[in-house]
Amino acid sequence: MTGPILAAALVGVGGSIGAVARHAVGLRIEGRRSVVAVNALGSLALGAVLAAPIGSPATLLVAVGACGAFTTFSSFAVETVSTATRRPGATGKGPSGTYRLP
Template identity: 40%
Template sequence: MTWLLVALGAAVGAPLRYLTDRAVQARSDSLFPFGTFVVNAAGSLVLGAVAGASVSSGTYALLGTGLCGALTTYSTFSYETLRLTERGRGFLAAANVAASVLVGLGSVFLGAELARAWAH
């Protein structure tokens, strides 16, 4: 039954990632992949909140594994970084890596702390 919760979460996360990415990129004329950056930061924040809230295993499967797993995208982040490098945009590629890691980690920690504070 857990697999069904994962699938349901993913069924929401994947289209949410696509729609958010497109909406964010449509507002930017930069080569920087802001759409992927935003969904990865948001997904990290949500995952941190889910983990920090100490939810049931079913809720974690639905939101953590399913929703956040489909919302965030390491493969697209990697590909977009490669594309920036191939286009001679090494600074943007390095900025994407550094900012994505720092903001992702910061977001997951922030989400966990917010959930813990909310619980008390």
């Protein structure tokens, strides 16, 4: 079990790594291709982390922190699938609506 302070620290460290990685991709790949690249890589990494039998601290560090800062699309995809899994017949309008707010 991870305490709230350690959990916040793990997410923060992972987030800083993800943000720097996203910036690095943006420097190397210009335009829309960088967005496609980070969305594809972030979704792949998030799927791999969530499929692996790792503990909560590693999930907070990599999935929530690093992947969350690297790309928001991967978090959106997991949230939509999670909603559909928990509530069969759900349309995913809830998660998509939160990402369309100004």
